[in-house]
Amino acid sequence: MAVLLQAGDIFDFTIDVEEGVVGGASIDAHGTPLTDEVLALAKSSDAVVLGAMGGPKWDGLDYSIRPERALLALRQELGLFANLRPVKLFAPLAQASTLKPEVVAGTDLLVVRELTGGIYFGQPKGVTTEPDGTERGFNTLVYTTPEIERIARVAFDAARRRRGRVTSVDKANVLESTELWRRVVTRVRDEEGYGDVELDHVLVDNCAMQLIRDPRQFDVIVTTNMFGDILSDEAAMLTGSIGMLPSASLGGKVGMYEPVHGSAPDITGQDKANPLATILTVALMLRHSFDQGAAADCIEQAVERVLEAGPPHPGHLRGEGQRGGVQGDGFPVGAT
């Protein structure tokens, strides 16, 4: 909030901010991870900044009412089909990576993850019990041509603003749904005037290897919801600092912005949480939702300068609070 206000002062804009609780904090206050009021607030805003949500306190709850349900519901209700996760190594933090500096130095890639389709939301799903007591759990991975087309366009457009290369990741040699994915991504490139963008296709298992072998080979990676979940976290960890990475979820009227990390409940109250990912998240919001590119640049440069002056406690940068998944309670900032 301090950074947002300061940026507004310097660049002469005002953003009205309202706060609402979601996730763990909402469960405690209202018995549900996302209230209708907060959802309405989010929908009526221009942008939402989302804090990390969840933590050991709510781990015993049924999955259907856990903190992360709020996140999934917000993504779907706001139509945020495109999740952009830039993974950039800040030079002063090269040492924080568990990879050799000469391998990660200069890493600058963008994961474009499909966010409202695929196996996260596909129907049918559930667990059934057969007469003999055998349980059967199932989920459906499904993609349609329009869903693939629109995320492919986001990736190609992003590549044009970067180094002009898209790597589409699938498991086309096994999964028919991703065979369709590969075919449609190729068609969008060839038939919608993206001939200037270079496109290649990599299998997900190979991509998981290549990210470690040579992360600099990638510019834009576009992939499904599930593969994007895995690969973007893997890619984030290459930088040694998932406490540094912002993300943007776009596609609807309202954009949603989140740090990639969890809420690190293991360091609650110790006054050493690293706010840089959230600050960079605000920069992303200013750029994508409010057309304040200069303010965004300024914030990002300020972060770089802070890091050059000496990195924060390395424990924070490594995302040590992450084990066990999403943690802590969160709040959205509706900005209208």
Next chain:
Amino acid sequence: MAVLLQAGDIFDFTIDVEEGVVGGASIDAHGTPLTDEVLALAKSSDAVVLGAMGGPKWDGLDYSIRPERALLALRQELGLFANLRPVKLFAPLAQASTLKPEVVAGTDLLVVRELTGGIYFGQPKGVTTEPDGTERGFNTLVYTTPEIERIARVAFDAARRRRGRVTSVDKANVLESTELWRRVVTRVRDEEGYGDVELDHVLVDNCAMQLIRDPRQFDVIVTTNMFGDILSDEAAMLTGSIGMLPSASLGGKVGMYEPVHGSAPDITGQDKANPLATILTVALMLRHSFDQGAAADCIEQAVERVLEAGPPHPGHLRGEGQRGGVQGDGFPVGAT
């Protein structure tokens, strides 16, 4: 073959070996990646050693008749539900890793991947076209209690022969099928006398991070077919040498053994392919299918000694031939 014969001489056993072609070589010879004859040969053997299969030559074919179909069919026909992928850093190769030596040194984990279920084989699947031309691709992720129970037992048994820890990997916070997975794995531990084995559960995205952050925290990782595909390749690459890693697929009457790497068609005919993973695969076969543990130990020690004397060309160790997936043509060795 030379190593197998030599080991038989020293340890006084004979293994009858028959060869058959699968994958690319079979497509060329018979128009199909797996003939009934070769399948029957595999079924009538005690063990199968499978070479890497596939390559650019067959990339244009429809996925339904590509080389890798042979692999999937063999796994299913032979009932090989448990894929064991040991990931061990050979000390002399620590430098080949892109991770810092102090992070990877001592890495010794085992990925136990479910191999005949999950989204690889779940029905329904396919691509349909709606009247307006929209295509819809879908696959089904499905697991039943017996499928989860048996792979959990394999993991717990393996952990007992190692350091006594199992990490089960799922996406229980999103996928109902893996919520069932988590519940059943826990029940097998608690109710089937595996109380001496330590069990924890990690989300797949977090696991992808933790493998890079600190691979030594893992002993046995047990997971679904799809997650196992991704995570085992990621884990393999940590060692910097996927050209070094063998794997065993067990569960039926016949065991199948494969190197993890592809067939690296980019170095065909250059006489510099690294045979060590295949040699280690033979060791695994001797141990698991022929109860020749002493011969297996001997082969593994011989490999270590070769590496101490000076590693092979680093290019091979890095699995450079992997990009684009499984490659080259392969052959199984039926051993009766």
